[in-house]
Amino acid sequence: xxxxxxxxxxxxLFLNYIFSKMKLPGLLGMLILGVLIGPNMFNLxxxxxxxxxxxxxxxxxxxxxxxxxxxxxxxxxxxxxxxxIKMSFIPGLLxxxxxxxxxxxxxxxxxxxxxxxxxxIAAVSPAVVVPLMLEFSNNKIGTKKNIPTxxxxxxxxxxxxxxxxxxxxxxxYSGSNINIGIKLLSIPVSILLGIGMGVIxxxxxxxxxxxxxxxxxxxxxxxxxxxxxxxSIEQFFKHKIEIAALLGVMTIGFIIxxxxxxxxxxxxxxxxxxxxxxxxxxxxxxxxxxDVSIALEAxxxxxxxxxxxxxxxxxxxxxxxxxxxxNQKEKIFCIVSYWPKATVQAAIGAIxxxxxxxxxxxxxxxxxxxxxxxxxxxxILIKYMGYNYLEKEA
Numbered sequence: 243x244x245x246x247x248x249x250x251x252x253x254x255l256f257l258n259y260i261f262s263k264m265k266l267p268g269l270l271g272m273l274i275l276g277v278l279i280g281p282n283m284f285n286l287x288x289x290x291x292x293x294x295x296x297x298x299x300x301x302x303x304x305x306x307x308x309x310x311x312x313x314x315x316x317x318x319x320x321x322x323x324x325x326x327i328k329m330s331f332i333p334g335l336l337x338x339x340x341x342x343x344x345x346x347x348x349x350x351x352x353x354x355x356x357x358x359x360x361x362x363i364a365a366v367s368p369a370v371v372v373p374l375m376l377e378f379s380n381n382k383i384g385t386k387k388n389i390p391t392x393x394x395x396x397x398x399x400x401x402x403x404x405x406x407x408x409x410x411x412x413x414x415y416s417g418s419n420i421n422i423g424i425k426l427l428s429i430p431v432s433i434l435l436g437i438g439m440g441v442i443x444x445x446x447x448x449x450x451x452x453x454x455x456x457x458x459x460x461x462x463x464x465x466x467x468x469x470x471x472x473x474s475i476e477q478f479f480k481h482k483i484e485i486a487a488l489l490g491v492m493t494i495g496f497i498i499x500x501x502x503x504x505x506x507x508x509x510x511x512x513x514x515x516x517x518x519x520x521x522x523x524x525x526x527x528x529x530x531x532x533d534v535s536i537a538l539e540a541x542x543x544x545x546x547x548x549x550x551x552x553x554x555x556x557x558x559x560x561x562x563x564x565x566x567x568x569n570q571k572e573k574i575f576c577i578v579s580y581w582p583k584a585t586v587q588a589a590i591g592a593i594x595x596x597x598x599x600x601x602x603x604x605x606x607x608x609x610x611x612x613x614x615x616x617x618x619x620x621x622i623l624i625k626y627m628g629y630n631y632l633e634k635e636a
Contacts, residue, residue: 246288249279254522267621269370269525273584276529287530295527296589299369302524303585304469304491306372309513310394311440311495312506313379319496322392325566329396333558333580334404338364340554341547348543351601357411358594359605363551363612365404365586366397368488369524370617371579373517374624384632389572393579394492396562401586402436402486403429408590409484415599428484436486437493439475443468444497451505461505462512469494528613531588536603537611544608548615555580571631578627582620583612 257271279286291298319326341363342356351359375390384390410425447465450456456464469491476487499506537544556577563576591609595602 243288243290246286246291249286250275250526251519251522253279254526258522267374267625269373269521270618270621272522272525273529273532273617276526277532277534278529279526280530280532282530282533282535292530295530298523299527299585299589300473301470302520303368303488304466304473305513305516305520306376306524307368307398307488307491308465308469308495309510309517310372310376311492312499312510312513313376314391314394314492314496314499316496316500318388318391319395322388322395325563326392326395327399328562329392329559329576329580330399331403332562333555334361334364334366334400335407336558337551337555338404338407341551344547344550348547349601349604354411354415355599355601355605358408358415358599359608360551361404361408361411362587362590362594362605362609363548363583364555365401365583366580367582367584367586367617367620368397368401369528369585370582370621371397371624373521374621374628375579378628378632382635383628384572384575386633386635387567387572389568389575389632393576397580398489398492399433399486400580402433402484402489405586405590406432406484412594412597412599415594416597432484432486433489435483436476436488436490438490439472439485439487440490440493441497443472443490444494445501447494447498448501451502458505458508458512462509462516465494465498465509528584528588532610532613534610534614536607537614538607540604540607540611544611545615547608548612552581552616571627575624575627575631578620578623581616582624583609584617587613 253275254272257275258268261271262268278284281287281289281292338357338360341360342351342353345351345356345359346353371393375394378384379390406425406429413425447461447468450464451461472490472494473487476485479485495506498509559577559580560573563573568576587609591606592602594605599605
């Protein structure tokens with residue numbers, strides 16, 4: 243397993259460098275490496291490492307979300323608040339139900355089957371979007387109108403909505419006695435619970451750091467540990483109530499920034515260094531989950547459905563940012579920033595198949611195809627448009 247880890251790290255660093263020299267997102271190189279050395283191609287990754295792949299990917303996500311929280315101030319959040327809320331619901335709902343409708347037309351799915359598929363694909367990928375938004379934020383690109391913050395806030399809740407609706411329809415398919423109205427009402431509850439837990443942990447961190455003199459490196463490890471515990475609580479209560487734990491993780495950083503700004507900036511630099519390692523793990527292991535042969539099984543109708551879903555999502559973004567102060571190019575950037583799929587689709591794409599959902603193999607194929615199409619194209623366009631369409635502050 244250690245040898246596989248070494249291969250992932252050296253290969254990830256090399257391809258990140260090569261793709262950066264080609265003016266392409268480094269994460270694209272790491273995704274491709276994962277596909278090539280993963281179990282579905284040359285099978286060079288130890289199966290023990292693949293067994294813990296989901297946990298390692300979650301750890302990497304925690305790192306980047308903590309770093310994101312340390313860069314979101316209350317003032318910025320207040321400016322984009324209402325628009326971010328619209329961005330978190332409208333695009334995902336439009337995409338999910340559009341895919342559900344066309345899955346019924348093209349593949350003969352029932353509405354429940356189509357909705358299971360729709361809300362697997364509808365979730366935007368924080369793994370792709372968050373690092374790029376942080377890059378723009380660090381380079382003061384688009385920050386005058388708080389565009390990176392808008393995308394960060396909206397995308398983080400978008401996932402919560404998609405996963406909750408997916409689990410609702412999966413429960414309906416399996417015959418569980420689910421009240422859809424109550425389940426939908428649980429979305430804001432899960433968001434509030436996640437934020438509330440993040441606030442509690444954040445203030446606990448402040449109290450500990452005020453009382454005890456601790457080196458910044460150890461502070462980072464303490465924060466990281468508590469963030470992991472927070473996501474573990476989500477798993478513990480998963481069958482009783484949904485908790486938006488990853489949103490809570492981001493909230494921890496937000497609270498530290500609000501209460502101890504100087505410390506937050508020092509910790510952000512520490513998390514930037516950890517991210518160098520975590521980024522490689524995240525994208526290579528996400529790539530390793532992709533089976534291109536399965537993606538090809540979805541055929542031309544699969545591509546059409548995904549594209550129609552993206553069109554609906556884009557319309558949802560346009561509706562959400564209507565009547566804002568964004569110019570035409572900035573609006574196009576926001577639309578493209580909501581395209582990439584990867585994290586959620588790799589994590590839950592196979593669940594319907596394991597639950598015995600009819601057409602589960604096709605649902606998995608379409609989930610994989612959505613990653614293959616949107617992750618590389620989305621990453622390339624976001625990077626290009628960010629540097630060419632957004633205003634850079636002096």
